[in-house]
Amino acid sequence: MTTLVKPRGLFIGLTLLCLLAIWLSLALGPVSLPLVDTLRAALRLIGLPLAPEGLEQAELILGQIRLPRTLLGLAVGGVLALSGVAMQGLFRNPLADPGLVGVSSGAALGAAIAIVGGSFFGGLPEWFGPYLLSVCAFLGGLGVTALVYRLGRRNGQTHVATMLLAGIALTALAGSAVGLFTYLADDATLRTLTFWNLGSLNGASYARLWPLLIITIGVAVWLPRRAKALNALLLGESEAGHLGIDVERLKRELVFCTALGVGAAVAAAGMIGFVGLVVPHLVRLLAGPDHKVLLPASVLAGASLLLLADLVARLALAPAELPIGIVTAFIGAPFFLYLLLRGRA
Protein backbone atom coordinates (compact mmCIF):
# COMPACT_ATOMS: atom_id res chain seq x y z
CA MET A 1 0.00 0.00 0.00
CA THR A 2 1.40 3.40 -0.90
CA THR A 3 -1.36 5.57 0.58
CA LEU A 4 -2.77 5.69 4.07
CA VAL A 5 -6.38 6.30 3.08
CA LYS A 6 -8.44 5.62 -0.02
CA PRO A 7 -9.69 8.67 -1.96
CA ARG A 8 -13.30 7.98 -0.99
CA GLY A 9 -12.53 7.84 2.71
CA LEU A 10 -10.41 10.97 2.40
CA PHE A 11 -13.19 12.94 0.71
CA ILE A 12 -15.79 11.82 3.23
CA GLY A 13 -13.48 12.71 6.12
CA LEU A 14 -12.50 16.09 4.68
CA THR A 15 -16.11 16.99 3.85
CA LEU A 16 -17.15 16.21 7.43
CA LEU A 17 -14.17 18.20 8.77
CA CYS A 18 -15.09 21.11 6.53
CA LEU A 19 -18.75 21.08 7.61
CA LEU A 20 -17.69 20.93 11.25
CA ALA A 21 -15.29 23.85 10.74
CA ILE A 22 -18.06 25.88 9.07
CA TRP A 23 -20.46 25.11 11.89
CA LEU A 24 -17.95 26.11 14.60
CA SER A 25 -16.87 29.17 12.65
CA LEU A 26 -20.50 30.33 12.48
CA ALA A 27 -21.26 29.55 16.11
CA LEU A 28 -18.17 30.71 18.03
CA GLY A 29 -16.90 34.22 18.56
CA PRO A 30 -17.25 37.14 20.97
CA VAL A 31 -20.96 36.26 21.19
CA SER A 32 -21.19 32.49 21.23
CA LEU A 33 -24.41 31.17 19.74
CA PRO A 34 -25.89 27.82 20.79
CA LEU A 35 -24.79 25.22 18.23
CA VAL A 36 -28.37 24.11 17.49
CA ASP A 37 -29.55 27.68 16.95
CA THR A 38 -26.59 28.29 14.63
CA LEU A 39 -27.51 25.25 12.59
CA ARG A 40 -31.17 26.26 12.35
CA ALA A 41 -30.33 29.86 11.47
CA ALA A 42 -27.81 28.73 8.85
CA LEU A 43 -30.35 26.38 7.30
CA ARG A 44 -32.87 29.24 7.22
CA LEU A 45 -30.28 31.47 5.55
CA ILE A 46 -29.88 28.98 2.70
CA GLY A 47 -33.65 28.91 2.29
CA LEU A 48 -35.02 26.03 4.34
CA PRO A 49 -38.49 26.82 5.73
CA LEU A 50 -37.81 26.52 9.47
CA ALA A 51 -39.71 28.36 12.19
CA PRO A 52 -37.98 31.71 12.86
CA GLU A 53 -38.82 31.87 16.61
CA GLY A 54 -35.89 32.87 18.79
CA LEU A 55 -33.48 33.05 15.89
CA GLU A 56 -33.54 36.81 15.22
CA GLN A 57 -30.24 37.54 16.93
CA ALA A 58 -28.54 34.46 15.51
CA GLU A 59 -29.66 35.30 11.99
CA LEU A 60 -28.46 38.87 12.32
CA ILE A 61 -24.98 37.88 13.57
CA LEU A 62 -24.73 35.07 11.04
CA GLY A 63 -25.90 37.03 8.03
CA GLN A 64 -23.97 40.21 8.72
CA ILE A 65 -20.75 39.05 10.36
CA ARG A 66 -20.08 35.34 10.63
CA LEU A 67 -21.23 34.13 7.22
CA PRO A 68 -19.10 36.52 5.13
CA ARG A 69 -16.15 35.80 7.41
CA THR A 70 -16.65 32.04 7.09
CA LEU A 71 -17.02 32.21 3.32
CA LEU A 72 -13.89 34.39 3.14
CA GLY A 73 -11.99 31.82 5.20
CA LEU A 74 -13.18 28.96 2.96
CA ALA A 75 -12.18 30.79 -0.21
CA VAL A 76 -8.80 32.01 1.08
CA GLY A 77 -7.86 28.60 2.48
CA GLY A 78 -9.05 26.75 -0.62
CA VAL A 79 -7.33 28.97 -3.16
CA LEU A 80 -4.05 29.18 -1.21
CA ALA A 81 -3.92 25.37 -1.02
CA LEU A 82 -4.69 25.06 -4.75
CA SER A 83 -1.96 27.56 -5.57
CA GLY A 84 0.44 25.54 -3.44
CA VAL A 85 -0.37 22.42 -5.45
CA ALA A 86 0.14 24.35 -8.69
CA MET A 87 3.54 25.69 -7.60
CA GLN A 88 4.75 22.37 -6.21
CA GLY A 89 3.82 20.84 -9.56
CA LEU A 90 5.46 23.63 -11.57
CA PHE A 91 8.72 23.42 -9.62
CA ARG A 92 8.39 19.64 -9.27
CA ASN A 93 9.27 20.05 -5.63
CA PRO A 94 6.97 19.10 -2.75
CA LEU A 95 8.40 21.95 -0.64
CA ALA A 96 7.64 24.79 -3.09
CA ASP A 97 5.47 27.68 -1.93
CA PRO A 98 3.16 30.03 -3.86
CA GLY A 99 5.34 32.94 -2.72
CA LEU A 100 8.20 31.67 -4.93
CA VAL A 101 6.92 33.41 -8.04
CA GLY A 102 6.74 36.76 -6.27
CA VAL A 103 2.97 37.05 -5.96
CA SER A 104 2.94 37.58 -2.18
CA SER A 105 5.75 40.14 -2.15
CA GLY A 106 4.17 41.97 -5.09
CA ALA A 107 0.85 42.09 -3.26
CA ALA A 108 2.63 43.35 -0.12
CA LEU A 109 4.21 46.12 -2.17
CA GLY A 110 0.86 47.05 -3.72
CA ALA A 111 -0.71 47.15 -0.27
CA ALA A 112 2.11 49.29 1.13
CA ILE A 113 1.66 51.75 -1.73
CA ALA A 114 -2.07 51.90 -1.04
CA ILE A 115 -1.76 52.21 2.75
CA VAL A 116 1.09 54.67 2.95
CA GLY A 117 0.55 56.47 -0.33
CA GLY A 118 -3.25 56.35 -0.10
CA SER A 119 -3.58 59.99 0.86
CA PHE A 120 -1.77 60.99 -2.33
CA PHE A 121 -4.39 59.30 -4.46
CA GLY A 122 -6.54 62.41 -4.38
CA GLY A 123 -9.36 62.68 -6.86
CA LEU A 124 -10.37 59.03 -6.58
CA PRO A 125 -14.15 58.56 -6.43
CA GLU A 126 -15.50 58.21 -2.89
CA TRP A 127 -16.91 54.69 -3.37
CA PHE A 128 -13.53 53.37 -4.50
CA GLY A 129 -11.83 54.19 -1.20
CA PRO A 130 -12.49 50.88 0.59
CA TYR A 131 -11.32 48.89 -2.44
CA LEU A 132 -8.07 50.79 -3.00
CA LEU A 133 -6.01 48.47 -0.78
CA SER A 134 -7.39 45.25 -2.29
CA VAL A 135 -7.04 46.45 -5.87
CA CYS A 136 -3.45 47.66 -5.33
CA ALA A 137 -2.47 44.40 -3.61
CA PHE A 138 -4.05 42.32 -6.38
CA LEU A 139 -2.37 44.33 -9.14
CA GLY A 140 0.96 44.30 -7.29
CA GLY A 141 0.86 40.50 -7.01
CA LEU A 142 -0.12 40.09 -10.66
CA GLY A 143 2.50 42.60 -11.82
CA VAL A 144 5.47 41.10 -10.00
CA THR A 145 4.46 37.56 -11.04
CA ALA A 146 4.19 38.67 -14.67
CA LEU A 147 7.69 40.15 -14.39
CA VAL A 148 9.09 36.96 -12.82
CA TYR A 149 7.49 34.90 -15.58
CA ARG A 150 8.87 37.26 -18.23
CA LEU A 151 12.39 37.06 -16.77
CA GLY A 152 12.21 33.26 -16.81
CA ARG A 153 11.51 33.14 -20.54
CA ARG A 154 14.23 32.64 -23.10
CA ASN A 155 13.86 31.51 -26.72
CA GLY A 156 10.17 30.89 -26.28
CA GLN A 157 10.71 28.57 -23.31
CA THR A 158 10.10 29.16 -19.64
CA HIS A 159 13.06 28.17 -17.48
CA VAL A 160 11.67 27.23 -14.11
CA ALA A 161 15.04 27.50 -12.34
CA THR A 162 15.55 31.03 -13.70
CA MET A 163 12.02 31.91 -12.61
CA LEU A 164 12.79 30.69 -9.11
CA LEU A 165 15.91 32.89 -8.90
CA ALA A 166 14.12 35.86 -10.47
CA GLY A 167 11.37 35.35 -7.87
CA ILE A 168 13.93 35.53 -5.05
CA ALA A 169 15.51 38.67 -6.51
CA LEU A 170 12.21 40.48 -7.07
CA THR A 171 10.94 39.43 -3.63
CA ALA A 172 14.02 41.10 -2.13
CA LEU A 173 13.51 44.17 -4.29
CA ALA A 174 9.82 44.44 -3.38
CA GLY A 175 10.83 43.91 0.26
CA SER A 176 13.17 46.89 0.13
CA ALA A 177 10.44 49.04 -1.42
CA VAL A 178 8.03 47.94 1.32
CA GLY A 179 10.76 48.81 3.83
CA LEU A 180 11.03 52.28 2.34
CA PHE A 181 7.26 52.81 2.64
CA THR A 182 7.39 51.50 6.21
CA TYR A 183 10.11 54.04 6.98
CA LEU A 184 8.04 56.84 5.47
CA ALA A 185 4.82 55.81 7.25
CA ASP A 186 3.39 57.65 10.24
CA ASP A 187 2.25 55.75 13.33
CA ALA A 188 -1.33 55.12 12.21
CA THR A 189 -0.45 53.85 8.73
CA LEU A 190 2.43 51.84 10.20
CA ARG A 191 -0.04 49.99 12.39
CA THR A 192 -2.35 49.29 9.44
CA LEU A 193 0.58 48.07 7.37
CA THR A 194 1.86 45.80 10.12
CA PHE A 195 -1.53 44.24 10.74
CA TRP A 196 -2.16 43.77 7.05
CA ASN A 197 1.14 41.89 6.76
CA LEU A 198 -0.03 39.50 9.49
CA GLY A 199 -3.30 38.69 7.75
CA SER A 200 -6.82 38.65 9.11
CA LEU A 201 -10.31 37.60 8.16
CA ASN A 202 -11.63 40.43 10.29
CA GLY A 203 -13.85 42.96 8.58
CA ALA A 204 -15.01 40.50 5.94
CA SER A 205 -17.76 41.94 3.80
CA TYR A 206 -19.69 40.58 0.85
CA ALA A 207 -18.24 43.32 -1.37
CA ARG A 208 -14.67 42.10 -0.72
CA LEU A 209 -15.78 38.48 -0.85
CA TRP A 210 -17.31 38.19 -4.32
CA PRO A 211 -14.21 38.77 -6.49
CA LEU A 212 -12.22 36.25 -4.46
CA LEU A 213 -15.07 33.73 -4.47
CA ILE A 214 -15.39 33.91 -8.26
CA ILE A 215 -11.63 33.52 -8.78
CA THR A 216 -11.46 30.64 -6.29
CA ILE A 217 -14.27 28.78 -8.03
CA GLY A 218 -12.65 29.46 -11.41
CA VAL A 219 -9.27 28.10 -10.28
CA ALA A 220 -10.91 25.17 -8.46
CA VAL A 221 -12.75 24.18 -11.64
CA TRP A 222 -9.84 24.77 -14.01
CA LEU A 223 -6.87 23.11 -12.28
CA PRO A 224 -8.45 19.64 -11.81
CA ARG A 225 -9.00 19.53 -15.59
CA ARG A 226 -5.21 19.56 -15.85
CA ALA A 227 -4.67 16.91 -13.14
CA LYS A 228 -3.25 14.25 -15.48
CA ALA A 229 -0.97 16.77 -17.17
CA LEU A 230 0.29 17.88 -13.74
CA ASN A 231 1.03 14.26 -12.85
CA ALA A 232 3.07 13.90 -16.04
CA LEU A 233 4.87 17.19 -15.38
CA LEU A 234 6.29 15.68 -12.18
CA LEU A 235 8.24 13.23 -14.39
CA GLY A 236 10.06 16.17 -15.95
CA GLU A 237 9.25 18.78 -18.55
CA SER A 238 10.67 16.88 -21.51
CA GLU A 239 9.02 13.62 -20.37
CA ALA A 240 5.67 15.40 -20.15
CA GLY A 241 6.29 16.80 -23.64
CA HIS A 242 6.96 13.29 -24.96
CA LEU A 243 3.63 12.23 -23.49
CA GLY A 244 1.95 14.79 -25.69
CA ILE A 245 1.45 17.62 -23.17
CA ASP A 246 1.84 21.24 -24.24
CA VAL A 247 4.24 21.99 -21.39
CA GLU A 248 4.68 25.70 -22.10
CA ARG A 249 0.93 26.23 -22.00
CA LEU A 250 0.60 24.21 -18.81
CA LYS A 251 3.32 26.26 -17.07
CA ARG A 252 1.64 29.48 -18.18
CA GLU A 253 -1.70 28.28 -16.77
CA LEU A 254 -0.14 27.27 -13.46
CA VAL A 255 1.56 30.66 -13.01
CA PHE A 256 -1.60 32.50 -14.06
CA CYS A 257 -3.87 30.54 -11.70
CA THR A 258 -1.45 31.10 -8.81
CA ALA A 259 -1.10 34.81 -9.50
CA LEU A 260 -4.88 35.25 -9.68
CA GLY A 261 -5.64 33.04 -6.70
CA VAL A 262 -2.95 34.20 -4.29
CA GLY A 263 -3.32 37.79 -5.49
CA ALA A 264 -7.05 37.75 -4.74
CA ALA A 265 -6.60 35.93 -1.40
CA VAL A 266 -3.94 38.36 -0.21
CA ALA A 267 -5.98 41.32 -1.43
CA ALA A 268 -8.97 40.14 0.62
CA ALA A 269 -7.27 38.90 3.80
CA GLY A 270 -3.65 40.06 3.86
CA MET A 271 -0.61 37.81 4.09
CA ILE A 272 -1.40 34.33 5.39
CA GLY A 273 1.61 32.06 5.18
CA PHE A 274 2.24 28.31 5.18
CA VAL A 275 -1.27 27.22 4.08
CA GLY A 276 -0.17 26.82 0.45
CA LEU A 277 2.95 24.99 1.52
CA VAL A 278 1.66 22.67 4.22
CA VAL A 279 -1.84 21.67 3.08
CA PRO A 280 -0.90 19.94 -0.21
CA HIS A 281 1.91 18.21 1.61
CA LEU A 282 -0.42 16.95 4.30
CA VAL A 283 -2.89 15.62 1.72
CA ARG A 284 -0.04 13.90 -0.16
CA LEU A 285 1.04 12.15 3.03
CA LEU A 286 -2.49 10.79 3.44
CA ALA A 287 -3.54 9.98 -0.10
CA GLY A 288 -0.49 10.05 -2.37
CA PRO A 289 0.59 12.53 -5.05
CA ASP A 290 -2.06 11.87 -7.75
CA HIS A 291 -3.43 15.31 -8.70
CA LYS A 292 -6.89 13.89 -9.49
CA VAL A 293 -7.27 13.42 -5.72
CA LEU A 294 -4.77 15.99 -4.49
CA LEU A 295 -6.39 19.07 -6.07
CA PRO A 296 -9.97 18.68 -4.81
CA ALA A 297 -8.81 17.29 -1.45
CA SER A 298 -6.46 20.25 -0.97
CA VAL A 299 -9.36 22.68 -1.49
CA LEU A 300 -11.35 20.99 1.29
CA ALA A 301 -8.35 20.63 3.61
CA GLY A 302 -7.13 24.19 3.02
CA ALA A 303 -10.59 25.65 3.61
CA SER A 304 -11.09 23.60 6.80
CA LEU A 305 -7.66 24.36 8.25
CA LEU A 306 -7.96 28.08 7.59
CA LEU A 307 -11.34 28.21 9.34
CA LEU A 308 -9.91 26.32 12.32
CA ALA A 309 -6.88 28.64 12.42
CA ASP A 310 -9.28 31.59 12.34
CA LEU A 311 -11.16 30.10 15.29
CA VAL A 312 -7.89 29.94 17.24
CA ALA A 313 -7.18 33.55 16.21
CA ARG A 314 -10.63 34.62 17.43
CA LEU A 315 -10.76 32.64 20.67
CA ALA A 316 -7.18 32.48 21.96
CA LEU A 317 -7.13 36.00 23.43
CA ALA A 318 -10.88 36.79 23.28
CA PRO A 319 -12.26 39.38 23.23
CA ALA A 320 -9.09 40.59 21.47
CA GLU A 321 -8.25 38.96 18.16
CA LEU A 322 -4.93 37.57 16.95
CA PRO A 323 -3.90 38.13 13.33
CA ILE A 324 -4.44 34.76 11.62
CA GLY A 325 -1.02 34.89 9.92
CA ILE A 326 0.53 34.47 13.37
CA VAL A 327 -1.54 31.34 13.96
CA THR A 328 -0.83 29.71 10.58
CA ALA A 329 2.91 30.44 10.88
CA PHE A 330 2.97 29.19 14.48
CA ILE A 331 1.44 25.87 13.39
CA GLY A 332 2.91 25.75 9.88
CA ALA A 333 6.58 26.48 10.50
CA PRO A 334 7.18 23.65 13.01
CA PHE A 335 5.27 21.30 10.72
CA PHE A 336 7.49 22.34 7.81
CA LEU A 337 10.59 21.65 9.93
CA TYR A 338 9.14 18.28 10.84
CA LEU A 339 8.75 17.48 7.13
CA LEU A 340 12.35 18.49 6.44
CA LEU A 341 13.78 16.43 9.28
CA ARG A 342 11.55 13.48 8.53
CA GLY A 343 12.87 13.47 4.95
CA ARG A 344 16.44 13.37 6.23
CA ALA A 345 15.92 10.40 8.52
Add this chain to the structure above:
Amino acid sequence: MLSAHNLHVRRGRKAVLSCVTLQLEPGEVLGVLGPNGAGKSTLLGALCGELLASDGNVSLDEQALSYWSGAQRAQRLAVLPQVSTLDFAFAVEEVVGMGRLPYQTGRRRDDEIVAAALAAADAGHLSGRSYLALSGGERQRVHLARVLAQLWPGQVGQTLLLDEPTSMLDPLHQHTTLQAVREFANRGAAVLVILHDLNLAARYCDRVLLLEEGRPVALDTPQRVLRPDTLKAVFGLEVLVQPHPERGHPLIIAR
Protein backbone atom coordinates in the same frame (compact mmCIF):
# COMPACT_ATOMS: atom_id res chain seq x y z
CA MET B 1 8.15 5.64 -38.99
CA LEU B 2 10.95 8.05 -38.11
CA SER B 3 13.59 9.27 -40.52
CA ALA B 4 16.25 11.96 -40.42
CA HIS B 5 17.83 13.60 -43.42
CA ASN B 6 21.21 15.37 -43.29
CA LEU B 7 20.73 16.36 -39.65
CA HIS B 8 22.99 19.03 -38.12
CA VAL B 9 22.84 20.37 -34.57
CA ARG B 10 24.94 23.24 -33.23
CA ARG B 11 25.52 24.28 -29.65
CA GLY B 12 26.75 27.87 -29.85
CA ARG B 13 29.29 27.80 -32.66
CA LYS B 14 30.29 24.21 -32.16
CA ALA B 15 28.75 21.57 -34.39
CA VAL B 16 27.73 18.74 -32.03
CA LEU B 17 26.04 16.63 -34.68
CA SER B 18 26.55 16.70 -38.42
CA CYS B 19 25.43 14.94 -41.57
CA VAL B 20 23.31 12.23 -39.95
CA THR B 21 20.91 10.55 -42.34
CA LEU B 22 19.03 7.51 -41.20
CA GLN B 23 15.72 5.78 -41.57
CA LEU B 24 14.32 3.52 -38.89
CA GLU B 25 12.74 0.45 -40.47
CA PRO B 26 9.69 -1.25 -38.96
CA GLY B 27 10.68 -4.12 -36.69
CA GLU B 28 14.34 -3.19 -36.41
CA VAL B 29 16.48 -2.38 -33.41
CA LEU B 30 19.10 0.20 -34.31
CA GLY B 31 21.93 0.62 -31.82
CA VAL B 32 23.81 3.89 -31.47
CA LEU B 33 27.38 3.55 -30.21
CA GLY B 34 30.21 5.98 -29.69
CA PRO B 35 32.56 7.39 -27.05
CA ASN B 36 31.36 9.89 -24.41
CA GLY B 37 30.47 13.18 -26.04
CA ALA B 38 30.15 11.67 -29.52
CA GLY B 39 26.65 13.14 -29.91
CA LYS B 40 24.50 10.10 -29.15
CA SER B 41 22.07 11.86 -26.81
CA THR B 42 22.13 14.93 -29.07
CA LEU B 43 21.00 12.72 -31.94
CA LEU B 44 18.19 11.33 -29.80
CA GLY B 45 17.18 14.86 -28.75
CA ALA B 46 17.09 16.03 -32.35
CA LEU B 47 15.11 12.96 -33.46
CA CYS B 48 12.35 13.59 -30.91
CA GLY B 49 12.21 17.34 -31.52
CA GLU B 50 13.63 18.35 -28.16
CA LEU B 51 16.70 19.91 -29.80
CA LEU B 52 16.31 22.11 -32.82
CA ALA B 53 18.26 21.00 -35.89
CA SER B 54 20.29 23.82 -37.43
CA ASP B 55 20.04 22.04 -40.77
CA GLY B 56 18.29 18.99 -42.17
CA ASN B 57 14.98 17.60 -41.03
CA VAL B 58 13.25 14.84 -39.11
CA SER B 59 10.02 13.32 -40.30
CA LEU B 60 7.53 11.04 -38.59
CA ASP B 61 5.23 9.15 -40.97
CA GLU B 62 6.35 11.38 -43.87
CA GLN B 63 5.38 14.56 -41.97
CA ALA B 64 7.50 17.05 -40.06
CA LEU B 65 7.44 16.46 -36.29
CA SER B 66 5.73 19.81 -35.72
CA TYR B 67 2.86 18.73 -38.01
CA TRP B 68 1.54 16.34 -35.37
CA SER B 69 -0.45 17.42 -32.34
CA GLY B 70 1.04 16.49 -28.97
CA ALA B 71 -1.13 13.42 -28.45
CA GLN B 72 -0.86 12.24 -32.07
CA ARG B 73 2.93 12.42 -31.88
CA ALA B 74 2.99 10.72 -28.48
CA GLN B 75 0.97 7.80 -29.92
CA ARG B 76 3.68 7.26 -32.55
CA LEU B 77 6.88 8.22 -30.77
CA ALA B 78 7.99 7.44 -27.21
CA VAL B 79 11.25 8.52 -25.60
CA LEU B 80 13.10 7.15 -22.58
CA PRO B 81 15.65 9.69 -21.28
CA GLN B 82 18.91 8.67 -19.63
CA VAL B 83 17.72 9.61 -16.15
CA SER B 84 14.30 10.61 -14.90
CA THR B 85 13.91 12.57 -11.71
CA LEU B 86 10.64 11.97 -9.92
CA ASP B 87 10.47 13.14 -6.32
CA PHE B 88 6.89 12.18 -5.55
CA ALA B 89 5.66 8.95 -4.03
CA PHE B 90 3.56 7.62 -6.90
CA ALA B 91 2.75 3.93 -6.92
CA VAL B 92 4.70 2.02 -9.58
CA GLU B 93 1.60 1.34 -11.68
CA GLU B 94 0.65 5.04 -11.53
CA VAL B 95 4.04 5.95 -13.06
CA VAL B 96 3.58 3.36 -15.81
CA GLY B 97 -0.03 4.49 -16.27
CA MET B 98 1.21 7.95 -17.23
CA GLY B 99 2.29 6.32 -20.49
CA ARG B 100 -1.41 6.01 -21.34
CA LEU B 101 -1.95 9.77 -21.16
CA PRO B 102 -2.11 10.28 -24.95
CA TYR B 103 -5.00 7.78 -25.20
CA GLN B 104 -8.62 7.53 -24.16
CA THR B 105 -8.68 3.75 -24.00
CA GLY B 106 -10.46 3.60 -20.65
CA ARG B 107 -9.40 2.54 -17.18
CA ARG B 108 -9.84 -1.21 -17.67
CA ARG B 109 -7.80 -1.44 -20.89
CA ASP B 110 -5.13 0.90 -19.45
CA ASP B 111 -4.77 -1.32 -16.38
CA GLU B 112 -4.28 -4.38 -18.60
CA ILE B 113 -1.65 -2.56 -20.65
CA VAL B 114 0.17 -1.30 -17.55
CA ALA B 115 0.32 -4.85 -16.19
CA ALA B 116 1.56 -6.22 -19.53
CA ALA B 117 4.21 -3.49 -19.90
CA LEU B 118 5.41 -4.03 -16.32
CA ALA B 119 5.68 -7.75 -16.97
CA ALA B 120 7.60 -7.11 -20.21
CA ALA B 121 10.12 -4.95 -18.34
CA ASP B 122 10.42 -7.68 -15.69
CA ALA B 123 8.98 -5.29 -13.12
CA GLY B 124 5.60 -6.92 -12.52
CA HIS B 125 6.56 -7.78 -8.95
CA LEU B 126 7.10 -4.06 -8.18
CA SER B 127 3.42 -3.33 -8.71
CA GLY B 128 1.90 -1.65 -5.65
CA ARG B 129 5.23 -0.35 -4.33
CA SER B 130 6.07 3.33 -4.01
CA TYR B 131 8.35 4.60 -6.77
CA LEU B 132 10.55 6.36 -4.20
CA ALA B 133 11.23 3.08 -2.40
CA LEU B 134 12.80 1.50 -5.52
CA SER B 135 16.48 1.13 -6.35
CA GLY B 136 18.00 2.95 -9.35
CA GLY B 137 17.83 -0.11 -11.58
CA GLU B 138 14.22 -0.86 -10.58
CA ARG B 139 13.25 2.75 -11.35
CA GLN B 140 14.90 2.44 -14.75
CA ARG B 141 12.81 -0.66 -15.53
CA VAL B 142 9.64 1.10 -14.37
CA HIS B 143 10.33 3.97 -16.78
CA LEU B 144 10.99 1.45 -19.56
CA ALA B 145 7.59 -0.08 -18.77
CA ARG B 146 6.11 3.44 -18.97
CA VAL B 147 7.38 4.06 -22.51
CA LEU B 148 6.41 0.52 -23.57
CA ALA B 149 2.88 1.20 -22.24
CA GLN B 150 2.84 4.42 -24.28
CA LEU B 151 3.11 2.41 -27.52
CA TRP B 152 1.66 -0.93 -26.34
CA PRO B 153 1.50 -3.46 -27.92
CA GLY B 154 3.74 -1.90 -30.57
CA GLN B 155 3.07 -1.91 -34.29
CA VAL B 156 4.39 -0.77 -37.64
CA GLY B 157 4.61 3.02 -37.76
CA GLN B 158 5.59 3.47 -34.12
CA THR B 159 9.05 4.42 -32.88
CA LEU B 160 10.73 4.01 -29.51
CA LEU B 161 13.87 5.98 -28.63
CA LEU B 162 15.89 4.70 -25.65
CA ASP B 163 18.86 6.52 -24.12
CA GLU B 164 21.04 3.97 -22.31
CA PRO B 165 18.19 1.88 -20.89
CA THR B 166 20.65 -0.59 -19.32
CA SER B 167 23.03 1.86 -17.62
CA MET B 168 21.94 0.99 -14.07
CA LEU B 169 20.94 -2.63 -14.54
CA ASP B 170 22.56 -5.82 -13.28
CA PRO B 171 23.89 -8.24 -15.95
CA LEU B 172 20.73 -10.37 -15.99
CA HIS B 173 18.43 -7.37 -16.40
CA GLN B 174 20.61 -5.86 -19.11
CA HIS B 175 19.69 -8.94 -21.13
CA THR B 176 16.04 -9.25 -20.08
CA THR B 177 15.54 -5.55 -20.89
CA LEU B 178 17.04 -5.79 -24.35
CA GLN B 179 15.14 -9.04 -24.96
CA ALA B 180 11.95 -7.15 -24.10
CA VAL B 181 12.95 -4.38 -26.49
CA ARG B 182 13.70 -6.99 -29.15
CA GLU B 183 10.28 -8.64 -28.72
CA PHE B 184 8.63 -5.24 -28.80
CA ALA B 185 10.36 -4.48 -32.13
CA ASN B 186 9.37 -7.90 -33.49
CA ARG B 187 5.73 -6.77 -33.31
CA GLY B 188 6.54 -4.05 -35.85
CA ALA B 189 7.75 -0.95 -34.04
CA ALA B 190 11.15 0.57 -34.76
CA VAL B 191 13.57 1.03 -31.88
CA LEU B 192 16.64 3.23 -31.61
CA VAL B 193 18.72 2.46 -28.54
CA ILE B 194 21.86 4.17 -27.27
CA LEU B 195 24.22 1.62 -25.72
CA HIS B 196 27.70 1.54 -24.28
CA ASP B 197 28.15 -2.21 -24.14
CA LEU B 198 29.46 -3.35 -27.53
CA ASN B 199 28.50 -6.98 -26.89
CA LEU B 200 24.90 -6.12 -26.02
CA ALA B 201 24.71 -4.13 -29.26
CA ALA B 202 26.22 -7.00 -31.21
CA ARG B 203 23.70 -9.44 -29.80
CA TYR B 204 20.43 -7.48 -29.93
CA CYS B 205 20.74 -4.89 -32.70
CA ASP B 206 19.95 -5.37 -36.38
CA ARG B 207 22.02 -2.37 -37.34
CA VAL B 208 24.54 -0.22 -35.52
CA LEU B 209 25.29 3.47 -35.98
CA LEU B 210 28.77 4.43 -34.84
CA LEU B 211 29.26 8.12 -34.00
CA GLU B 212 32.50 9.98 -33.45
CA GLU B 213 32.62 13.69 -32.62
CA GLY B 214 29.12 14.19 -33.94
CA ARG B 215 29.74 12.48 -37.27
CA PRO B 216 28.49 9.09 -38.40
CA VAL B 217 31.43 6.72 -38.94
CA ALA B 218 29.47 3.63 -39.92
CA LEU B 219 25.86 2.48 -40.21
CA ASP B 220 25.51 -1.19 -40.96
CA THR B 221 25.06 -4.64 -39.42
CA PRO B 222 27.01 -5.37 -36.21
CA GLN B 223 29.25 -7.80 -38.16
CA ARG B 224 30.36 -5.06 -40.52
CA VAL B 225 30.65 -2.21 -37.99
CA LEU B 226 32.15 -3.89 -34.94
CA ARG B 227 35.62 -4.66 -36.33
CA PRO B 228 38.97 -4.28 -34.59
CA ASP B 229 40.24 -1.53 -36.89
CA THR B 230 37.04 0.54 -36.66
CA LEU B 231 36.82 0.18 -32.87
CA LYS B 232 40.50 1.06 -32.49
CA ALA B 233 39.96 4.19 -34.60
CA VAL B 234 36.82 5.38 -32.80
CA PHE B 235 37.28 4.25 -29.20
CA GLY B 236 41.09 3.92 -29.17
CA LEU B 237 40.51 0.44 -27.79
CA GLU B 238 42.51 -2.65 -28.80
CA VAL B 239 40.08 -5.53 -29.20
CA LEU B 240 39.76 -9.07 -30.48
CA VAL B 241 36.56 -9.89 -32.33
CA GLN B 242 35.45 -13.52 -32.45
CA PRO B 243 32.17 -15.12 -33.39
CA HIS B 244 30.04 -16.02 -30.36
CA PRO B 245 30.51 -19.81 -29.93
CA GLU B 246 26.75 -20.50 -29.73
CA ARG B 247 25.06 -17.59 -31.51
CA GLY B 248 27.56 -16.49 -34.11
CA HIS B 249 27.27 -12.72 -33.55
CA PRO B 250 30.54 -10.82 -33.02
CA LEU B 251 31.99 -11.06 -29.53
CA ILE B 252 34.24 -8.15 -28.62
CA ILE B 253 37.04 -8.84 -26.17
CA ALA B 254 39.40 -6.11 -24.93
CA ARG B 255 43.07 -7.08 -25.35
